[in-house]
Amino acid sequence: MPAQSSTGAVGNRPIVLIGPMAVGKSAIGQQLAQQLGAPFVDTDAVIVAGHGSIADIFAGRGERAFREIEARAVASAVDAAEGTATVISLGGGAVLDSGTQQLIGRCTVVYLECDADTVAARIARNSGRPLLAGDAMGRWTEMFATRKPVYERLADITLDVRHGSISELGSRLEAALHNYVAAKQEVEK
Ligand SMILES: Nc1ncnc2c1ncn2[C@@H]1O[C@H](COP(=O)(O)OP(=O)(O)OP(=O)(O)O)[C@@H](O)[C@H]1O
Numbered sequence: 691m692p693a694q695s696s697t698g699a700v701g702n703r704p705i706v707l708i709g710p711m712a713v714g715k716s717a718i719g720q721q722l723a724q725q726l727g728a729p730f731v732d733t734d735a736v737i738v739a740g741h742g743s744i745a746d747i748f749a750g751r752g753e754r755a756f757r758e759i760e761a762r763a764v765a766s767a768v769d770a771a772e773g774t775a776t777v778i779s780l781g782g783g784a785v786l787d788s789g790t791q792q793l794i795g796r797c798t799v800v801y802l803e804c805d806a807d808t809v810a811a812r813i814a815r816n817s818g819r820p821l822l823a824g825d826a827m828g829r830w831t832e833m834f835a836t837r838k839p840v841y842e843r844l845a846d847i848t849l850d851v852r853h854g855s856i857s858e859l860g861s862r863l864e865a866a867l868h869n870y871v872a873a874k875q876e877v878e879k
Pocket residue numbers: 709710711712713714715716717718734779780781782812819851853854855856859
């Protein structure tokens with residue numbers, strides 16, 4: 691039995707993780723990539739590597755500039771991943787951009803579904819998320835209410851991440867991807 695599963699069973703499209711802040715996009719994305727033996731890209735990390743901390747970009751250049759940088763980072767990541775099962779974790783607000791919404795139509799989009807109770811402890815330890823400054827939980831809840839319909843509309847797969855460790859959720863996501871790809875192949879026959 692091989693230690694890692696083949697990426698073939700999860701298709702040859704980039705796998706894009708979306709969802710609100712602190713839901714686990716980066717952690718579960720990295721876990722999934724490791725399981726699949728696939729490349730992993732975290733677009734927030736790409737932005738930080740190229741432009742400095744997200745908090746500094748927001749403070750110095752504003753959210754609008756951040757969103758422009760973010761849209762370019764997502765487009766480059768998706769372009770570079772074309773034809774492969776590269777796992778790409780987006781920032782929580784990346785899908786608000788209409789170009790990004792269109793672009794990830796070429797990918798398998800996974801929405802990590804969560805609730806305020808599950809993320810509360812992680813948000814309380816918040817650091818480096820400028821949009822959660824002040825009343826972090828209030829801000830998270832407000833943003834989630836606005837963004838939830840967008841996440842739901844873009845999702846090919848929805849994974850409930852309210853229970854389970856990062857490695858358990860990685861395994862559940864891999865199984866969900868197998869089912870999704872098999873069902874798609876059946877329809878295309
Ligand atoms: N299922 C889980 N169990 C325990 N801890 C978790 C779980 N999922 C995520 N975490 C932890 O919660 C924190 C936030 O997770 P992560 O950074 O992956 O969120 P994110 O969705 O990428 O957030 P952002 O939108 O800000 O990038 C991290 O410390 C991560 O290790």
